[in-house]
Amino acid sequence: MNDLDQRTFYMDHAATTFMKPEVIAAMAPYFSEHFGNPSSLYRFAAGSRSGVDAARRQVSAALGANPGEIYFCAGGSEADNWAIKGAALANRERGNHIITTAIEHHAVLHTCEWLERQGFSVTYLPVDEFGRVDPAAVEAAITDATTLVSVMTANNEIGTIQPVAEIGRIAHDHGVLFHTDAVQAVGAVPIDVERMGIDLLSLSGHKFYGPKGTGALYIRRRTRLENLVHGGGQERGRRAGTENVPGIVGLGKAIELATADIEGHNRRIAAMRDRLVREVLSTIPDSRLNGHPTERLANNANFSFRYVEGESILLLLDARGICASTGSACSSGSLEPSHVLLATGLSHEEAHGSLRLTLGDANTEDDVDYVLEVLPDVIGRLRQISPLTPPRTGVPEVD
Amino acid sequence: MYTEKVIVEFTNPENVGEIADADGVGEVGSPTCGDIMKIYLKVEGDRIADARFQTFGCAAAIASSSMATRMIRGMTLAEAWELSNADVVAALGALPDAKVHCSVLARDAIRAAINDYRARRGISPWETRYVCSHRGDGCGCRPENG
Numbered sequence: 336m337n338d339l340d341q342r343t344f345y346m347d348h349a350a351t352t353f354m355k356p357e358v359i360a361a362m363a364p365y366f367s368e369h370f371g372n373p374s375s376l377y378r379f380a381a382g383s384r385s386g387v388d389a390a391r392r393q394v395s396a397a398l399g400a401n402p403g404e405i406y407f408c409a410g411g412s413e414a415d416n417w418a419i420k421g422a423a424l425a426n427r428e429r430g431n432h433i434i435t436t437a438i439e440h441h442a443v444l445h446t447c448e449w450l451e452r453q454g455f456s457v458t459y460l461p462v463d464e465f466g467r468v469d470p471a472a473v474e475a476a477i478t479d480a481t482t483l484v485s486v487m488t489a490n491n492e493i494g495t496i497q498p499v500a501e502i503g504r505i506a507h508d509h510g511v512l513f514h515t516d517a518v519q520a521v522g523a524v525p526i527d528v529e530r531m532g533i534d535l536l537s538l539s540g541h542k543f544y545g546p547k548g549t550g551a552l553y554i555r556r557r558t559r560l561e562n563l564v565h566g567g568g569q570e571r572g573r574r575a576g577t578e579n580v581p582g583i584v585g586l587g588k589a590i591e592l593a594t595a596d597i598e599g600h601n602r603r604i605a606a607m608r609d610r611l612v613r614e615v616l617s618t619i620p621d622s623r624l625n626g627h628p629t630e631r632l633a634n635n636a637n638f639s640f641r642y643v644e645g646e647s648i649l650l651l652l653d654a655r656g657i658c659a660s661t662g663s664a665c666s667s668g669s670l671e672p673s674h675v676l677l678a679t680g681l682s683h684e685e686a687h688g689s690l691r692l693t694l695g696d697a698n699t700e701d702d703v704d705y706v707l708e709v710l711p712d713v714i715g716r717l718r719q720i721s722p723l724t725p726p727r728t729g730v731p732e733v734d
Numbered sequence: 735m736y737t738e739k740v741i742v743e744f745t746n747p748e749n750v751g752e753i754a755d756a757d758g759v760g761e762v763g764s765p766t767c768g769d770i771m772k773i774y775l776k777v778e779g780d781r782i783a784d785a786r787f788q789t790f791g792c793a794a795a796i797a798s799s800s801m802a803t804r805m806i807r808g809m810t811l812a813e814a815w816e817l818s819n820a821d822v823v824a825a826l827g828a829l830p831d832a833k834v835h836c837s838v839l840a841r842d843a844i845r846a847a848i849n850d851y852r853a854r855r856g857i858s859p860w861e862t863r864y865v866c867s868h869r870g871d872g873c874g875c876r877p878e879n880g
Contacts, residue, residue: 644790687768720789
């Protein structure tokens with residue numbers, strides 16, 4: 336089981352993705368011949384500068400934005416922190432109320448909790464059993480003191496896609512800024528910041544086959560936003576720090592590739608995902624699909640298997656070369672299972688027994704076959720050990 | 735994060751299952767906390783002739799159950815009572831800090847099973863000072879017996 340030559344079946348693309356060869360190739364010259372600091376005046380630095388400018392155009396084109404509205408930073412968490420803290424602080428004389436949801440990424444939730452400790456007030460909207468936010472609930476939560484609504488485009492755990500355009504319209508109707516964490520959505524959900532009424536949008540390069548440690552915040556022109564990282568005048572004076580030029584160039588190339596044919600990409604991935612879901616649910620009794628049946632990221636499958644615990648599932652899958660993830664507390668060292676699964680109404684036991692498989696561009700139907708061969712055996716083995724398994728549950732036979 | 739020993743014990747656990755005519759059964763934990771451990775004892779004289787387990791939980795919980803049941807086989811009830819969670823951790827090499835409570839759960843399940851055995855024989859239970867290793871009162875995890 337510790338055979339390092341064993342083939343890896345990587346099904347955790349919501350955690351991170353591999354970098355596409357085209358992305359690596361685009362970055363390579365910026366480690367070597369174009370190593371200049373984009374802020375330097377001599378002609379030699381122009382190569383770095385033009386790499387950053389080109390990437391800015393690539394990102395803006397992918398979002399329906401203007402290049403001048405794209406600000407590079409160090410990743411999705413920084414973009415979320417910047418958007419939320421920056422908007423809350425810049426608009427605090429207008430009000431101290433923020434609306435978000437119970438299923439946001441911790442980069443948003445923990446930022447909001449920090450703002451609460453600074454005297455801000457935050458409403459965490461609930462979601463339905465599929466993980467969807469009700470736009471009417473957003474509207475109902477808006478008060479005179481509300482300055483920001485932050486709702487993710489798509490959830491990282493269960494893949495549920497939110498009615499972002501509707502929420503954006505509501506926010507704007509009330510003169511409230513709208514931020515969306517699109518970290519999981521870029522390349523999977525077509526984004527148009529104009530049509531969707533988005534003022535602030537966070538994205539992260541490594542979720543769409545780009546480099547880790549890269550991200551961007553879209554800031555609609557004339558949006559009042561405090562800086563988060565103070566220092567030099569990079570990014571038009573809004574985000575200090577010498578640009579991660581190779582990373583920015585890689586992010587640009589990656590977003591261009593990821594958004595070139597979203598529909599075709601989704602069709603291919605969803606075909607594999609749908610077969611995976613169908614066959615898992617039909618071969619493993621007492622299993623369920625978490626999240627929305629249709630309004631979900633094309634690559635996301637999130638299951639709960641009763642009577643068993645997720646970390647055990649993960650480690651037995653790992654022993655067979657499959658990389659997956661779980662919302663069980665036992666995998667994170669915390670005591671509470673996934674806040675997202677609990678928000679959709681799952682019991683603790685069901686949340687502990689969750690398994691997330693997220694497909695990616697290198698996965699094939701053969702990979703799905705392999706998971707379908709291994710997973711029932713893994714669940715069956717753990718159910719044989721579990722005191723919760725009712726007698727004769729129709730547990731798949733174990734060799 | 736786990737030692738090789740833990741992974742081996744988890745992937746090839748021994749003593750899995752019920753003992754239909756067990757002399758003592760102890761169950762601790764709760765589905766809310768994400769781990770339940772149930773230990774079955776067969777007692778001959780004052781020695782543990784057989785010990786088996788059923789566990790819902792993480793790799794550390796399953797490995798701890800497997801190791802603990804192996805360790806108490808052949809012990810007297812008094813010896814098994816004195817088995818500490820540190821003994822289980824040592825036998826497993828090590829457990830990550832966040833997983834040490836799994837070894838506590840194994841000790842508690844053994845103690846619950848021993849006291850169940852004593853209760854069935856009309857003997858007063860040995861004293862247990864059950865301390866929830868999760869988050870204190872109210873998490874719902876407690877020994878069924880004892």
